[in-house]
Amino acid sequence: MSLKQQLFEDLKESMKSKDTVRKEIVQMVRAGVLQVEKDTKTELDDQGVTAVIAKELKKLNDVLPDYVRSGRADKLDEINRKIDILKSYLPEQLTEEQIQEIVDAAVTETGAKSMKDMGRVMGIVTQKTKGLADGKAVSEIVKKTLQAL
Numbered sequence: 001m002s003l004k005q006q007l008f009e010d011l012k013e014s015m016k017s018k019d020t021v022r023k024e025i026v027q028m029v030r031a032g033v034l035q036v037e038k039d040t041k042t043e044l045d046d047q048g049v050t051a052v053i054a055k056e057l058k059k060l061n062d063v064l065p066d067y068v069r070s071g072r073a074d075k076l077d078e079i080n081r082k083i084d085i086l087k088s089y090l091p092e093q094l095t096e097e098q099i100q101e102i103v104d105a106a107v108t109e110t111g112a113k114s115m116k117d118m119g120r121v122m123g124i125v126t127q128k129t130k131g132l133a134d135g136k137a138v139s140e141i142v143k144k145t146l147q148a149l
Contacts, residue, residue, distance in 0.1 A: 003049040003089065004033065021078060025085045029053055050090060050131035057086040058134075094133045096141065102128050103138075103145050115146050 001009075007026050014023040032052040033044055044052070060083050067075050094102075106124040110117060121142050129138055 003046045004030075004044070006089070007033075007049070021081055022085055025056075025082050029056055029086070029089070032056060047131060053086055053089050054131050057083065057090070060086065091132060094129060096137070099125075099129060099133050099138055099141050100145070103141050107145060107149075112146060113149060115143070118142060118146055121146065 007030055011023060011026045011030065014020075014026060029049075029052060032055065033049055036048065036052060037044055060079055064076075064079055064083075067079060103121065103125055106112075106121045106128075107117075109124060110120045112118075112121050122139065125138055125142060126135065
């Protein structure tokens, strides 16, 4: 079953069980997928849907500190639940060690010697880690690796 079909089935199930938080998240993801498909005039495969889910997850992770600072404990639980729901659709994330291996291979492949080569290295690494790792974490590992050269 494709990820889009899974989202549709989960939407129906959440409506039947009156799980409003899950329904809201699934609708948000499906709307994002539909928007990308309209913009690009293509149908997204599982990797494209995963990218949309990762984007929505990043948005939620970005607003989480704001709720912590404002003391909105009532919303924190809901946001954490939404994050957990989104994570359930993503493939297992790469560990720091696995990302480091990919970065090392990309550095070797590109012959990178300094921070000036970060763009080329990031291009290769992001293709291999798309949907499997947070872009910010990947960027930090690439910076550390290139600075150590």
